[in-house]
Amino acid sequence: MINITLPDKSVRQFEAGVTALDVAKSISEGLARNVLSAKVGDEVWDATRAIYHDTDLQLLTWNDPDGKATMWHSSAHLMAEAIEQLYPGVKFGIGPDIENGFYYDIDTGDRLLTEADLADIEKRMLELAREKQSYQRVEVSKEEALKFFTAKGDEYKLELIQELEDGKITFYKSGTFTDLCRGPHLPDTSFIKAVKLTSIAGAYWRGDEKRKQLTRVYGITFPKQKELDEYLVLLEEAKKRDHRKLGKELELFTFSQKVGAGLPLWLPKGAELRERLEQYLKKVQKEAGYMPVITPHIGNVNLYKTSGHYEKYGADSFRPITTPMEGEAFFLKPMNCPHHCEIFSSKPHSYKDLPIRYAEFGTVYRYEQSGELHGLTRVRGFTQDDAHIFCTPDQIKAEFKAVIKIIMRIFKALDFKEFVTQISLHDPKHPEKYIGSPENWHKAETAIREVAEEEGLDTIAVEGEAAFYGPKMDFMVKDALGRKWQLGTIQVDYNLPERFDLSYIGSDNEKHRPVMIHRAPFGSMERFVAVLVEHCAGKFPLWLAPEQVIILPISEKYQKYAEKVSQFLKNSDIRALIDDRSEKTGRKIRDAEMRKIPFMLIVGEKEEAEGTVSVRKQSEGDLGSFTLEAFADMILAEVKRLQEYNE
């Protein structure tokens, strides 16, 4: 007999060899029908796998993330089975579950798989699912495993098996499909009731662009058709928040083929919004002791040779700008830091001057690969809310913490609650990708880790995500469709000060090397605005809205009064406009709602007589009648509340 401890801490005794499914049945048949897999100790197992030792056991259903993962991983196998039956001879790479569903990478040989084929595959998957095929776990020796896939002619699986340790290899069989797989899987395919293959794309084998590109098919499955329907509705809703769509509808920005791909054109309303964000940050930075600097958009090639950017990115940049002077060349600046270094070295500094904080909304240009361009989030010309802090090694932590404070203040002011704080470290396997000494890297990475620890930040550390000159703390948010973007970033850098031979005079009257902190709370104005648009679905907080109030006269008779109201609001520093078209009020309201203007003021005979306005709030409705003063006070109080976030 063995002891099984359930999540409620109750201990039950079972025969050795009991399965999680048996345990579930002993509790209730209904529960047993919903068990997808089980957590045995720290591992997720098949619900049908025999247990021979005392353990904690948690039954996993669709409501558990691990249960969903099991479902989707099994769905990947089901899809592979369907594809193998429909298109014999295909070879398989890897097919994991992902955050929303699963994918499988497939070498389709000569046959081209396109979106038109997805419906056929879905259909076959559902047929197979209904057959209630069981997923059988088989332990195999390395030799057997290699023999099986050699016979099948699947070099991808062979490559994977070669890297595995003998004695720890398992296959899973379901229906006609056998796969190298660690598991776990569903008891059988009948749990999969609804299938949607969402997209098809190329993906390099093992993520290496030098290797063959396989066809990746993405999909998602559900235990109920209704859940799939709901998921699809959710996807549609998310698409409506897409900043590329809203940017066009709200007239924030545009692109022109004539100007060039990835070079955003800010329209008046977008520019208004962006300027407000910039003004806000400038105010915050002034309080925090930053000094403005301004640098040109190009720099001599020697500047970037000194900084290391030329060696690292020169070949992938916009080509140099040449001059009538033989041998002279300039680059569009890809970074502001080299310029700021030169500002620092324009005069000698005492330790008493430090930290020195140079801030600039600096526009930079980077030749991003054509396939990488994406709305405002990935562009070739953008403006960083950049600053470089030159400080002594002793000051790093305090300065770093002060920057975190600014970023948190901004995130709170804009109601960004969901973000991930990532510590981006160097990749120990590829030291050649970085400049600087190992000691300096160690010092910089340690400083960031310690700050995160001391500030009690919830962080994840990722190797290989550092900049080539130093590690970073990055603040990541997701867009409407779940793609992750880096916004704020803080970087500790020992390297550029060395390359630029920066120094200050210490209290010992000797030269010392300062440390640089690169930081950008928004990251880039373009990307930040993109994420902000998606975050608020185009309904900007009142202080940022390009148009705050629209006045809707009931008819032309009240145009004069509308103008009076408009003038009053403008005098109070409220952004207002009048809809003077000869349309009915209902129509004007509808259009204002679609333009997402926060407040609508309806004015007619009654309002004119009383000196009031009838207030309607966007997406909320009628708020009733206000005097002009009361309305203006309300707006100004709201703006103040939203903008002046203080701890």
Next chain:
RNA sequence: GCCGAUGUAGCUCAGUGGUAGAGCACUUCCUUGGUAAGGAAGAGGUCACGAGUUCAAUCCUCGUCAUCGGCUCCA
């Protein structure tokens, strides 16, 4: 950069080997209205661009550019 898809009016999209259509937006007129679409008329397109096939190409072929979904990359 790679794989695949797409590119028709300002926007969202139909459509055909015989040089194009809808709805919305726009202009004009009628309407002067009370909390999410009043009515009528009009104007608007080198069918992304360049070659090729054809008597004839928006449609077929090839190339280029751009966009979309991924991959890779992201100072």
